[in-house]
Amino acid sequence: MLSFIARRLGLLIPTFFGVTLLTFALIRMIPGDPVEVMMGERRVDPIMHAEAMERLGLNKPLYAQYLDYIGQLARGDLGESLRTRESVWSEFLTLFPATVELALAALLFAGSLGLIAGVVAALKRGSLFDHGVMGISLAGYSMPIFWWGLLLIMFFSVGLGWTPVSGRIDLLYDIEPVTGFMLIDSLLSGEEGAFLDALRHLILPAIVLGTIPLAVIARMTRSAMLEVLREDYVRTARAKGLSPARVVFVHGLRNALIPVLTVFGLQVGALLAGAVLTETIFSWPGIGKWLIESIGARDYPVVQNGILLIACLVILVNFVVDILYGLANPRIRHQK
Amino acid sequence: MSLLDIRNLSVRFGDANAVPVVDGLDLSVDKGEVLAIVGESGSGKSVTMLALMGLIDPPGVVSADSLQFDGTDMLRLKGRQRRRIVGKDLAMIFQDPMTALNPSYTVGFQIEEVLRQHLGLKGKAARRRALQLLERVEIPAAESRLDAYPHQLSGGMSQRVAIAMAIAAEPKLLIADEPTTALDVTIQAQIMELLLDLQREQDMGLVLITHDLAVVAETAQRVCVMYAGQAVEVGVVPGLFEAPAHPYTEALLKAIPEHSLGARRLATLPGIVPGRFDRPHGCLLAPRCPYAQSNCQAQRPTLEPQVRGAVRCFYPLNQEVT
Numbered sequence: 229m230l231s232f233i234a235r236r237l238g239l240l241i242p243t244f245f246g247v248t249l250l251t252f253a254l255i256r257m258i259p260g261d262p263v264e265v266m267m268g269e270r271r272v273d274p275i276m277h278a279e280a281m282e283r284l285g286l287n288k289p290l291y292a293q294y295l296d297y298i299g300q301l302a303r304g305d306l307g308e309s310l311r312t313r314e315s316v317w318s319e320f321l322t323l324f325p326a327t328v329e330l331a332l333a334a335l336l337f338a339g340s341l342g343l344i345a346g347v348v349a350a351l352k353r354g355s356l357f358d359h360g361v362m363g364i365s366l367a368g369y370s371m372p373i374f375w376w377g378l379l380l381i382m383f384f385s386v387g388l389g390w391t392p393v394s395g396r397i398d399l400l401y402d403i404e405p406v407t408g409f410m411l412i413d414s415l416l417s418g419e420e421g422a423f424l425d426a427l428r429h430l431i432l433p434a435i436v437l438g439t440i441p442l443a444v445i446a447r448m449t450r451s452a453m454l455e456v457l458r459e460d461y462v463r464t465a466r467a468k469g470l471s472p473a474r475v476v477f478v479h480g481l482r483n484a485l486i487p488v489l490t491v492f493g494l495q496v497g498a499l500l501a502g503a504v505l506t507e508t509i510f511s512w513p514g515i516g517k518w519l520i521e522s523i524g525a526r527d528y529p530v531v532q533n534g535i536l537l538i539a540c541l542v543i544l545v546n547f548v549v550d551i552l553y554g555l556a557n558p559r560i561r562h563q564k
Numbered sequence: 565m566s567l568l569d570i571r572n573l574s575v576r577f578g579d580a581n582a583v584p585v586v587d588g589l590d591l592s593v594d595k596g597e598v599l600a601i602v603g604e605s606g607s608g609k610s611v612t613m614l615a616l617m618g619l620i621d622p623p624g625v626v627s628a629d630s631l632q633f634d635g636t637d638m639l640r641l642k643g644r645q646r647r648r649i650v651g652k653d654l655a656m657i658f659q660d661p662m663t664a665l666n667p668s669y670t671v672g673f674q675i676e677e678v679l680r681q682h683l684g685l686k687g688k689a690a691r692r693r694a695l696q697l698l699e700r701v702e703i704p705a706a707e708s709r710l711d712a713y714p715h716q717l718s719g720g721m722s723q724r725v726a727i728a729m730a731i732a733a734e735p736k737l738l739i740a741d742e743p744t745t746a747l748d749v750t751i752q753a754q755i756m757e758l759l760l761d762l763q764r765e766q767d768m769g770l771v772l773i774t775h776d777l778a779v780v781a782e783t784a785q786r787v788c789v790m791y792a793g794q795a796v797e798v799g800v801v802p803g804l805f806e807a808p809a810h811p812y813t814e815a816l817l818k819a820i821p822e823h824s825l826g827a828r829r830l831a832t833l834p835g836i837v838p839g840r841f842d843r844p845h846g847c848l849l850a851p852r853c854p855y856a857q858s859n860c861q862a863q864r865p866t867l868e869p870q871v872r873g874a875v876r877c878f879y880p881l882n883q884e885v886t
Contacts, residue, residue, distance in 0.1 A: 460663040466619055467658075468678050468729065469651025471644075482668050558713040559667060 232560070236550050240543055247539040248301065251532045252294055255523070261286065262310045262526040284310065286528075297532065306537075307529035309522070316533045320515065325408025326396060327514030330506070331499050333430050334438035339492065342442045346449025346488075347481060353454060361446060368443035373502050377436040377509040384432060394511035397426045437506040441495040448491045452484035459483070486557045493549030497542045567737055567769045568593040568616075571629035575608070575615050575793075578623050583840040585611050587793040590867065593737060596767040598760070600780040600801075602816065603790035606837050609773045610659075612790075613739045617656055618646050634736055652682040655730035656739040660746045661722035665714035671698070671725050672710035675732055682733040697728040701758060720751035724758070731762055737769040738762075745775065756783065777820055781805055786873075789813045792837050792848040799873035807882035809875040811853045847878070855879055 263280040264272060281287045285296060300307060306316040345365075349358040385393045396410045397403060401422045403413045411430065414422035456462065457480055465479040504516035511517070515534060522530035554560045568591070575586040586608040593599045601609045615626045616638060631638040634653055638646065658664045666674060675694040679685040685693055691710065698706035701724040714722055723743060730738055740759060744752035760783055763770040772784060780787055780801065787804050789797040789812060797810035808814040815833040817823065824830045835852040844850050850860040860878060867876040 460658060460660060461666040463619060464658065464664045464726070464729075465666065467617055467651060467656045468681065469647040469649070470677065470681060471647065479666050483666070557668070559715045 232554055233551065236547055240547065243543055244540070247536055248298065248532075249294070251535040251539075252297060255526070255528055255531045256290070258523070258526070260526055262528055265524075265526045266310065301536075306533040309530045310527045311522075311525050311530075316530055319518065319530070320534060320537055322405075322408070323513060323515050323518050325405075326410070326512060327500070327503055327507070327516060329409045329411065330430065330433055330437060330512060330514060331496075331503060333434035334499060334502075335441065335492075335496075336438075337434050338438035338441035338445055338495070342445030343449050343488070345446040347453055347476070349446070349450045350453035350457065351476065358450075361450070365443035365446045368439045369447075371439055373436060373440070373505045374509055376439060377433075377506060380432050380436060381509070391428050391432050392425075396429050396513060397422065398429075401425065433506050433510040433512055436509070437499060437502050440502060441492075441499060444491055444495060445488060448488050449484065452487045453480060456480050456484045482556075486553065489549060489553055489556055493546050493553075496545040496549075500538055500542060566592040566632075567595045567597075567634055568771075569630065569632040570612075570616065571632075573612060573615060573626070573628040573631065575611050575620060575627075576625050578625075583843055585793050586615065589790075589793070589795055591788055591795065591798075593769045593771060595736070595769055596763075597786065598763060598770045598772060598784045600772045600774060600784035600787045601790060602774060602777060602780060602787060604837055605775075606792075607790040608793040609790055610741050613656065613741060613771060613773065617650055617654065617739070648682075651678060652733040653736045654739075655733070655735040655737075656741065657723070657726045657730045657743050659742040661719055661726050662714075662746070664726050665717075665722055667714050670711050670713055671717070675710075675725070675729050678729055678732040693732075694728075697732055698725070700731075700762075701725070701728045702754075703728075719747050720755065723747060723751075723755055727755075727758065727762070731766070731768075734766055735768060737771065739771045739773070741773045742775065743772075744779075777805075777816065789816065792843075794848060794876060795867055795874075796849070796876045797873065798867075798875075799870075803872055809870060809873075809880040809882055810877050811855050811881060812849050814881055847876075855881075 261281070262284065263277050263286070266280070267277070278287070285293065288296070306320075308315045309319060312319070345361045349361040352358050381393055384390045392398065397414065401414065401417070401419055403410065403417050403419070403422060403426075406413050406416050410426040411423065414426040457476075461483075462475060462479055465475045470479070500516070503514060504520060506512065507514045507516035508520055515538065519531065519534050519538075522534065570589060570591040573586055573589040573591070574584045576582045576584045589608070589612055591599075591601075591612070601612070603609055611620070614620050615628075616631055616633070618638065618641075620626050626639070628639055633649065636649065638649070638654075641649070665671070672691060672694050675697055676685070676690040679690045679693050683693075694710060695706055698709055703709050703721060703724050709717070709721075709725075714725075717725065723746075727743075738759075743759065744755050747755060756779055759770065759772075762768070772780070774780060784801050786798065786800050788795050789799075789804075789810065791812050797804065797808065797813045799809070799813075804813065805817065808817055812833070815831075818831040819833065821830055833852055838844060838848060838851070844861070845864075846862050847853070847856070847860045847865050850856045853860065857879065863878075865876050865878050867874045870880070
């Protein structure tokens with residue numbers, strides 16, 4: 229198991245450099261530069277422009293800029309935002325819990341519902357329920373997030389008035405950020421109704437963000453279950469006289485979870501990408517919205533390092549999934 | 565009374581018009597008896613036993629006059645009642661041991677599961693018993709194997725574990741579905757020996773589904789020869805080997821390579837088992853039978869009792885011997 233972890237860790241280094249190179253190059257391929265954005269749309273004085281570029285180190289050749297950037301990273305310095313002069317790290321830390329809260333809620337929604345729907349569809353293969361689940365999940369998978377989000381807002385928020393349109397909590401409440409998680413903070417604040425209000429704010433964005441993972445997990449669970457239920461060891465389990473529930477969950481689902489877990493890990497990356505859209509639609513103050521605004525402002529340090537942080541996060545999650553995969557599958561764990 | 569008494573068992577996949585995979589089969593096994601079921605692939609040997617175990621899933625349909633096992637009609641049992649017998653008094657081991665064990669659980673877990681389910685053993689007691697069982701099936705270093713996963717075991721080892729699981733609750737009848745087919749020749753003999761040892765030791769009935777007629781001759785007391793879902797001959801060992809009454813039995817025996825020593829080609833029975841579209845009107849073997857007469861094509865013979873056994877043929881062979 230230790231060598232398994234060590235090998236996985238070794239793979240992280242090239243991935244890390246790949247990400248720095250990509251974000252560095254991509255943001256510079258977009259026309260326009262930070263100075264132009266800062267000085268406004270009107271004609272920029274070339275001398276002032278050049279001075280600002282020099283001050284920011286943006287007049288050096290690209291390779292030198294990249295080396296500066298790597299050197300900065302090596303010192304553990306993520307730089308500061310060109311717009312706000314705040315350090316990228318502290319901005320990230322402030323906004324990150326909001327995204328985590330949203331992503332966790334979405335994963336909880338997608339994971340629990342997806343597993344149940346997938347297992348039941350597999351057990352009742354060919355039934356109306358099965359066809360229904362598969363049809364709906366195909367629709368869910370193909371759904372453009374921004375359109376789906378707007379549709380739900382129109383229906384539930386505007387039409388029925390059940391949920392708020394945007395934000396994390398009503399402005400009525402003044403919640404002290406202790407953990408950064410609004411659900412927890414609102415409970416800690418002791419303000420009456422704050423928790424329920426935060427929950428109501430969370431539901432729609434979580435559903436929107438969780439829709440695609442839900443569809444993927446339901447379909448994956450179904451096909452993995454169908455495959456596993458045909459296995460000889462499931463027949464063996466039944467021949468032992470075990471209850472159907474034990475056969476399905478202990479002997480079936482345990483093995484079906486192995487591919488589902490992989491998909492689950494991959495969905496975390498998709499989830500953070502989806503968060504960019506979802507947060508923008510719902511004005512959710514998380515890192516997705518932060519990045520979109522920074523790209524608009526050509527805020528190079530924020531975009532580079534924000535994406536780097538997200539990439540690290542995805543790498544980390546996949547790493548954890550790899551380890552879980554090893555735990556779930558003894559054949560991987562014992563590989564030499 | 566016999567331990568197992570199957571009367572008129574039919575298994576179909578699909579509606580009532582579907583060709584039966586098992587067709588009106590009668591079969592009995594006595595306490596402590598070894599019965600071999602032989603026949604080509606697709607003749608319904610395994611399906612018969614899966615039906616008894618209640619392991620035929622829709623669209624498979626099982627029907628029978630009775631499936632008496634140890635005084636209970638398995639056909640009438642539902643869910644929980646059936647599961648109290650299956651895995652306990654009635655156990656089965658399968659052909660491919662490498663896929664029959666769950667890859668995600670240790671050997672110990674999978675054996676203890678049976679002990680917990682049927683004997684109510686838990687914790688240390690279950691583990692102790694599991695260890696005894698592994699030792700009984702002659703697995704070396706049994707203690708450490710308890711925590712091994714199936715992929716760490718060889719085929720022979722896995723089959724021993726499967727046997728340990730099957731005998732964990734001391735069944736009255738053990739069904740072994742081609743237990744050695746997937747194994748190396750050297751291991752095959754060991755596994756057969758182990759099975760027969762256990763059978764004698766616990767005085768269990770043993771149903772041995774096999775292609776290996778040599779094994780049958782050495783181990784079984786009675787043989788049921790199946791063809792296209794029907795029992796074509798039931799007889800005792802060695803009588804059936806010395807004087808087969810059914811042409812199909814004779815053909816099977818002739819097909820043993822040792823019987824063709826000196827010949828340039830091995831003896832074979834031309835043709836294949838009839839499928840769903842070319843099922844003969846009369847005797848199912850008629851199109852392949854060297855002795856077939858005109859009425860064999862038109863009428864289907866029934867299984868008629870003989871001196872020692874039964875045969876399904878209008879013109880049984882070797883009648884002067886019996």
